[in-house]
Amino acid sequence: MKMVSKISGAEAFIECLCKENVEVVFGIPGGSLLPIHDALYDSSIKHILVRHEQCAAHMADGYARATGRTGVCLATSGPGATNLVTGIANAYMDSVPMVAFTGQVPTGMIGNDAFQEADITGITLPITKINYLIKDVNNLPKTIREAFHIASTGRPGPVLVDIPKDVQIMESEFEYPKTFNLRGYKPTIEGHPLQIKRAIKAITDAERPIIYAGGGVIISNASEELRALAELTLAPVTTTLMGKGAFPESHPLSLGMVGMHGTKYANYAMTETDLIVAVGVRFDDRVTGKLNAFAPNAKVIHIDIDPAEISKSVSVGIPIVGDAKRVLKELIKGLGKKPRTEWLKKIEKWKKEFPLRYDRSGKTLKPQFIIEQINELCPDAIITTEVGQCQMWAAQYFKSTKPRSFISSGGLGTMGYGFPAAIGAKVGCPDKTVIDIAGDGSFQMTCQELATAVLNDIPVTVAILNNGFLGMVRQWQELFYDKRYSATYLGTTSPDFTKLAEAYGALGIEVRKPSEVKSAIEEAVTSDKPAVIDFKIDPEENVLPMVPAGAAINEMIDYEG
Amino acid sequence: MKHTLSVLVENKPGVLARVSGLFSRRGFNIDSLAVGVTENPEISRMTIVVEGDDRVLEQVTKQLNKLIDTIKVSDLTAEESVERELMMIKVAAEPKMRSEIMQIADIFRARIIDVSPKTMIIEATGDEEKINAMEALLKQFGVKELARTGKIALTRGLKSV
Ligand SMILES: Cc1ncc(C[n+]2csc(CCOP(=O)(O)OP(=O)(O)O)c2C)c(N)n1
Numbered sequence: 265m266k267m268v269s270k271i272s273g274a275e276a277f278i279e280c281l282c283k284e285n286v287e288v289v290f291g292i293p294g295g296s297l298l299p300i301h302d303a304l305y306d307s308s309i310k311h312i313l314v315r316h317e318q319c320a321a322h323m324a325d326g327y328a329r330a331t332g333r334t335g336v337c338l339a340t341s342g343p344g345a346t347n348l349v350t351g352i353a354n355a356y357m358d359s360v361p362m363v364a365f366t367g368q369v370p371t372g373m374i375g376n377d378a379f380q381e382a383d384i385t386g387i388t389l390p391i392t393k394i395n396y397l398i399k400d401v402n403n404l405p406k407t408i409r410e411a412f413h414i415a416s417t418g419r420p421g422p423v424l425v426d427i428p429k430d431v432q433i434m435e436s437e438f439e440y441p442k443t444f445n446l447r448g449y450k451p452t453i454e455g456h457p458l459q460i461k462r463a464i465k466a467i468t469d470a471e472r473p474i475i476y477a478g479g480g481v482i483i484s485n486a487s488e489e490l491r492a493l494a495e496l497t498l499a500p501v502t503t504t505l506m507g508k509g510a511f512p513e514s515h516p517l518s519l520g521m522v523g524m525h526g527t528k529y530a531n532y533a534m535t536e537t538d539l540i541v542a543v544g545v546r547f548d549d550r551v552t553g554k555l556n557a558f559a560p561n562a563k564v565i566h567i568d569i570d571p572a573e574i575s576k577s578v579s580v581g582i583p584i585v586g587d588a589k590r591v592l593k594e595l596i597k598g599l600g601k602k603p604r605t606e607w608l609k610k611i612e613k614w615k616k617e618f619p620l621r622y623d624r625s626g627k628t629l630k631p632q633f634i635i636e637q638i639n640e641l642c643p644d645a646i647i648t649t650e651v652g653q654c655q656m657w658a659a660q661y662f663k664s665t666k667p668r669s670f671i672s673s674g675g676l677g678t679m680g681y682g683f684p685a686a687i688g689a690k691v692g693c694p695d696k697t698v699i700d701i702a703g704d705g706s707f708q709m710t711c712q713e714l715a716t717a718v719l720n721d722i723p724v725t726v727a728i729l730n731n732g733f734l735g736m737v738r739q740w741q742e743l744f745y746d747k748r749y750s751a752t753y754l755g756t757t758s759p760d761f762t763k764l765a766e767a768y769g770a771l772g773i774e775v776r777k778p779s780e781v782k783s784a785i786e787e788a789v790t791s792d793k794p795a796v797i798d799f800k801i802d803p804e805e806n807v808l809p810m811v812p813a814g815a816a817i818n819e820m821i822d823y824e825g
Numbered sequence: 826m827k828h829t830l831s832v833l834v835e836n837k838p839g840v841l842a843r844v845s846g847l848f849s850r851r852g853f854n855i856d857s858l859a860v861g862v863t864e865n866p867e868i869s870r871m872t873i874v875v876e877g878d879d880r881v882l883e884q885v886t887k888q889l890n891k892l893i894d895t896i897k898v899s900d901l902t903a904e905e906s907v908e909r910e911l912m913m914i915k916v917a918a919e920p921k922m923r924s925e926i927m928q929i930a931d932i933f934r935a936r937i938i939d940v941s942p943k944t945m946i947i948e949a950t951g952d953e954e955k956i957n958a959m960e961a962l963l964k965q966f967g968v969k970e971l972a973r974t975g976k977i978a979l980t981r982g983l984k985s986v
């Protein structure tokens with residue numbers, strides 16, 4: 265008789281993670297996770313104990329964006345699970361591969377309002393690609409296999425797996441399934457040959473083409489192909505916030521970011537183009553501005569792996585559903601060089617006439633200057649950002665040259681994202697310098713993770729652009745609400761950030777003058793410690809240029825003169 | 826315009842919630858939704874009647890297809906198909922009214938499935954217009970309660986979706 269050994273659900277869980285090559289999970293234990301944490305105790309998988317489950321999700325997210333691998337987070341039932349929600353929604357909006365595991369009350373108690381019960385599969389229904397409640401330990405391996413597959417393929421996204429405590433204890437024969445049948449899930453990878461042909465023709469015919477590239481290019485690891493397409497067709501490239509790094513911003517064909525706080529020349533080019541080659545983007549409202557004035561003369565080629573994104577807001581003449589890398593390769597095969605001197609000349613003129621600008625007199629400490637200094641000192645760093653003015657200054661002034669090196673909460677705009685994302689990125693890329701460009705408001709949403717960074721020896725730098733305000737909201741109040749600064753002044757209620765850092769055992773540096781910026785950055789990034797730099801910046805500096813809500817993207821507000 | 830979508834989905838818990846959640850979240854208008862298992866016990870068929878122009882329909886179809894548990898979405902509006910709804914209607918029926926009600930039921934090939942001293946329940950199947958017409962006719966007697974299933978539909982002939 266063949267002896268088959270049985271293992272517990274918790275042990276099977278660990279086996280599954282090993283099969284998926286998971287090296288690290290971010291989490292916090294609890295009653296409903298005791299068996300799993302017990303099994304983790306002597307496994308090879310590293311568990312990073314965080315201080316708030318939201319941050320476990322953001323760390324898994326930052327890890328995933330920096331490495332391209334699936335991030336994993338773990339939370340107990342009830343409040344642990346609900347604390348994950350913002351992090352899951354954030355990953356969903358930005359198409360980040362993540363598997364979130366939650367403990368659940370024992371199967372027999374589900375539905376009885378048991379202690380620490382929350383219907384987390386119900387709650388996360390609209391913010392996951394799919395989610396599962398495992399009721400039978402025999403289904404555990406198959407479910408986890410599917411979860412990782414779905415999270416990381418097609419248009420990636422978060423998947424949640426809810427595991428009741430008794431399922432973690434029950435035993436079964438472990439076998440990791442080699443195959444599975446997901447008849448409703450077959451992402452289209454290859455672009456349709458006919459549409460590709462049409463696209464080649466359209467690109468060849470275009471006089472003023474523009475490439476509009478987004479996060480999909482980074483997810484699909486298609487940066488090289490994108491660059492080849494741009495250089496072959498001599499089409500300028502503008503990226504979205506999510507697409508930063510998909511095309512080197514140092515490249516002569518780069519237009520920087522498009523949209524609400526994009527460069528003027530990107531927005532002008534987008535308005536005057538006769539052909540948009542959109543790759544891995546979703547025509548977000550922050551990009552298009554007023555829809556009926558968006559690219560009025562343009563034909564649109566839209567390459568995306570998610571058919572539901574095509575013609576969602578802007579109607580598309582040539583849809584190509586498929587993986588960006590594969591489709592771009594096909595396009596390149598069919599295209600030849602075409603001089604576009606007039607168009608490129610015009611763009612050069614715009615670039616000269618309307619550069620990004622700010623007051624460089626050095627009289628006050630300007631946030632833009634700080635970002636430029638960070639860029640100069642650490643051009644290869646992974647930059648993460650919080651949300652607000654700090655995020656937009658980082659996007660405008662840090663010239664990203666490589667994919668997976670600019671990590672920001674785009675779709676959800678989650679304050680507090682950048683710092684835990686930086687920790688996750690550093691865990692995934694320990695040899696990289698990782699810097700979170702933060703606001704004083706945002707940082708206070710997740711600054712407790714200093715403890716995680718210090719305890720686990722994860723040396724990331726937080727550069728707080730401290731304006732004493734919820735600055736982006738204040739900017740809107742200044743411009744559109746008669747400077748009535750309702751509930752946006754943080755000044756005196758913020759802690760002393762250097763002391764806060766020191767209290768956690770991190771390095772704290774305060775900077776008041778432009779002359780101190782460089783040495784502070786150098787000290788922080790070479791300290792080998794988690795570090796917080798408190799840059800006391802000009803409190804009422806604005807992010808410009810700016811497209812006001814409801815305006816066309818070529819109608820931008822800028823500094824006077 | 827109204828469209829009838831036939832949607833094959835995995836017969837799993839949570840799928841109905843995902844589909845109905847999708848409609849409300851994206852602001853699509855559902856007219857009716859009927860769901861039941863198919864000849865394959867692992868697969869359910871949802872018949873969804875949805876109101877909208879071509880653009881809305883395109884989005885609805887794409888969003889439905891995007892759900893992992895959706896196997897197939899077909900728009901039956903342009904197809905040769907048969908569509909049926911089931912209605913049960915309880916009307917006030919004093920004994921002297923019974924024969925008149927039974928006559929109406931007869932004309933619509935409906936059936937009387939319950940009689941009490943003061944009420945009758947009529948069961949009718951048919952397409953939407955027939956059900957609506959019958960309901961309108963029975964209104965004069967006083968409708969006590971009414972239940973409709975929502976539409977189910979299949980394509981005619983050999984073709985299957
Ligand atoms: C969790 C969350 N709450 C509220 C907001 C709305 N919001 C957007 S930007 C912003 C201000 C951010 O302030 P700070 O972090 O200091 O950055 P600053 O704009 O000053 O650079 C607020 C409150 C948000 N994006 N996220």
Ligand SMILES: [Mg+2]
Pocket residue numbers: 703704705729730731732733734735
């Ligand atoms: Mg601020």
